[in-house]
Structures are given as structure tokens and as C-alpha cells.
Amino acid sequence: MAIIPQLELFSWEEIEPLGDLERLRLVLEHLPDEALMAHLEKSRGHGRDDYPVRAMWNSMLAGIVFQHPSIESLRRELSRNGQLRSICGLRAVPSAAAYTRFLRSLMEHGSWIESMFDELVKTLSEELPDFGRRLAMDSKAIASWASRPSKEKKEDGRRDLDAAYGVKTYRGTREDGSTWEKVVRWFGYKLHLVVDAKHELPVAYTVTKGSRSDEEGHVLLDEMEKRHPEMLKRPRS
Numbered sequence: 001m002a003i004i005p006q007l008e009l010f011s012w013e014e015i016e017p018l019g020d021l022e023r024l025r026l027v028l029e030h031l032p033d034e035a036l037m038a039h040l041e042k043s044r045g046h047g048r049d050d051y052p053v054r055a056m057w058n059s060m061l062a063g064i065v066f067q068h069p070s071i072e073s074l075r076r077e078l079s080r081n082g083q084l085r086s087i088c089g090l091r092a093v094p095s096a097a098a099y100t101r102f103l104r105s106l107m108e109h110g111s112w113i114e115s116m117f118d119e120l121v122k123t124l125s126e127e128l129p130d131f132g133r134r135l136a137m138d139s140k141a142i143a144s145w146a147s148r149p150s151k152e153k154k155e156d157g158r159r160d161l162d163a164a165y166g167v168k169t170y171r172g173t174r175e176d177g178s179t180w181e182k183v184v185r186w187f188g189y190k191l192h193l194v195v196d197a198k199h200e201l202p203v204a205y206t207v208t209k210g211s212r213s214d215e216e217g218h219v220l221l222d223e224m225e226k227r228h229p230e231m232l233k234r235p236r237s
Helices: 020-030 034-043 053-064 071-079 082-088 096-107 110-127 216-227
Strands: 134-145 163-175 177-195 199-211
Touching: 020 053, 020 082, 034 053, 034 110, 053 071, 053 082, 071 082, 071 096, 071 177, 096 110, 110 199, 134 163, 134 216, 177 216, 199 216
Parallel strands: none
Antiparallel strands: 134 177, 163 177, 177 199
16 A cells, blocks of 8 residues: 655645545545444345445545545446556446445444544544634535425335425625625535534534524534533633
8 A cells, every 4th residue: 555655634735636546545544444344244244245345335435535426427437447446446346236235224324434433533633632622613505316205106215205495595795895695495405514613624514404404503512512522621712
């Protein structure tokens, strides 16, 4: 595995120039996912293993690092990029159905992913004494591309029954002093984030229906008090 010498912790000036493959290597090396992988492998048992759990997981992470908007986009990248397949541990490109099954399995193990996130936050808190001192809250709309629910039709596996319609209003001031307003409407979800304002890294998150108020950020702060009490005790500046 390639080693990047003297890489400063979260020095974006050094990380940003790296290629996507090098960024992916950093993610794969430092993400605390061993417990999740072992659990998923145990859950699979001795069935068919055409696409190993770890390779599927690595390819999903690659999709995030490479900023692919869909599974099909990721599959096209894997089909033409042999080096990426090798890094992920894949001998062949997984089928769309394989990704559907794997994503369904991941959604059933959400608590394990949350534990990974908490472990990363704890590590950052130990490495960066001022991490969590300056916090900011915001939310982001996440559109659902599934069919809208219908009162006339029952659940058929294609309709998103968990999403809802959301509205978010943005306001600002122009250089001439006049104000502007932009209203965004969507069907889907809302990602709520509490971030460290200095290091620009997430401290807590949750995903809700699109109709949920931004006051969810205060709920996240209450959760932080339970999961990371040492962070909220740090002096604020």
C-alpha cells in the first residue's frame, strides 16, 4: 500500500491535489470498519460469495470518493477502471441486483455505521484539542428518485413510503443592499448536520423526512451530550 510521507492531519492543501485513487486509499486505510465487515460476513454465512462483502463495501466507498451520483454510474466506472477494481478487491463488476441486496443489508445495520462514525469523532477529539469548540448547524435536502406514494396503490417495492415533501428557504443580501429569497421544494429527505466550524468536519448527523424542521439540530446537540459529553464540556470561544 502506498504511503504518503509527512501528511499533516486534515491539511486540505495536501489532500486536495491527490487523485481519487489516493484519496480512496486513505479512506480504506483509516475507516474503522472491521467490526461491521466481520458482522456482515458472519451474517452471510456459507452462501454464494460471488462478490465478497469487503469488496462490495470498498466499492461503495469508492462511489462516494469518486462522487458518482448513482450505482449505474459507479458500475460504469468499475467496468472501465481495472485499477479501481483491484483496490476494491473485485474480480468482476457486481450486478445492479447485487448492489441492491448489499444496500438493503447495510440499511439493516445502521447502528453499526453510527458506531463507526462515533469512533471517528472520538479519534478526532483526541487528536485535535479544539475539535468541537466551535459548532455550527445546518441541513441539506436529499431528493428521492423513487415513485411517490399513492393512496390508490399498495407498497410495491418501487415507491418511497418513508420520504415526504420538504421546503427550505434561503435568504441573503446583495451588494446593493437589497435582499433576495429562494424557496426550494423537493420530495425526499433532509440531512441534519452539526459540524466543527473551524475544521469543517461533521460532529453529529441524522437523516429525517423532508418535512422535518431544522430544529432537529437541537435534538442532535442533546444526543451529543449523551454520546460525546467530553466535547460539549470544552470551553467555547
